[in-house]
Amino acid sequence: MFDRQLSQQRLLIGIGGNIGAGKTTVANELKHYGARIIDADQIGKNLLKKGGEPYKKLLAAFGKDILNHNCEIDRKALAKKAFASRVTLHKLNSIMHPPLLKRLQAEIDKAKKGLVVVDAALLFAWKLHKQMDIAILVTAPDHLRIARLAKAGLTADEAQQRLKLQGSDTKYWRQADFVLENCGSISELKRKIRALWNYFYSNRLEKLKAKKTAS
Numbered sequence: 430m431f432d433r434q435l436s437q438q439r440l441l442i443g444i445g446g447n448i449g450a451g452k453t454t455v456a457n458e459l460k461h462y463g464a465r466i467i468d469a470d471q472i473g474k475n476l477l478k479k480g481g482e483p484y485k486k487l488l489a490a491f492g493k494d495i496l497n498h499n500c501e502i503d504r505k506a507l508a509k510k511a512f513a514s515r516v517t518l519h520k521l522n523s524i525m526h527p528p529l530l531k532r533l534q535a536e537i538d539k540a541k542k543g544l545v546v547v548d549a550a551l552l553f554a555w556k557l558h559k560q561m562d563i564a565i566l567v568t569a570p571d572h573l574r575i576a577r578l579a580k581a582g583l584t585a586d587e588a589q590q591r592l593k594l595q596g597s598d599t600k601y602w603r604q605a606d607f608v609l610e611n612c613g614s615i616s617e618l619k620r621k622i623r624a625l626w627n628y629f630y631s632n633r634l635e636k637l638k639a640k641k642t643a644s
Contacts, residue, residue, distance in 0.1 A: 441547065442459070444552065452550065454618065454630070456546050459544070465544065466548055488505065512591055515594060553566065565605060565608075566598060568608060574590060598639070
């Protein structure tokens with residue numbers, strides 16, 4: 430499925446969406462088409478390495494309960510504390526977001542050619558969609574998101590709390606170039622992604638980019 434155009438001009442695609450919507454599934458499917466993925470979640474994981482500045486700040490903010498037996502940050506333990514309330518979530522975000530955004534921007538700036546996909550849950554909240562050639566919001570009904578989170582190991586209460594703290598994604602619908610509803614089968618989702626792929630390399634994309642540049 431690799432297209433020769435991927436080795437030429439850069440096409441920057443941003444994919445955002447709330448937890449359980451399926452944005453990473455979309456990004457991974459585009460990887461099969463030759464896309465390079467810039468994964469905000471992976472950058473966040475790398476920032477948690479023992480001894481780093483975020484590690485020290487998180488330890489001071491949330492206590493030693495977030496560490497495993499190797500004195501490394503246990504992401505599940507951290508998430509349990511961070512998603513307890515809006516106050517604790519803000520505490521986490523104030524520590525993690527500045528260095529994460531700095532590294533994420535550096536990765537975007539380094540990507541000079543080909544199809545580049547930025548996989549970031551907070552793409553729209555961080556205003557990164559303004560840098561993208563195409564910004565996609567992946568969305569799904571709450572009941573499906575809760576079911577997916579349950580498969581990932583969260584309890585119903587934990588899933589409900591995360592959905593509550595993230596809030597509705599409808600406020601971002603108008604900011605997205607495409608709203609991709611992930612409420613069917615995986616084969617249906619793949620068909621939608623294939624249609625997007627075809628759009629990426631059509632003259633309709635050039636018209637969209639020209640319209641965004643003019644606005």
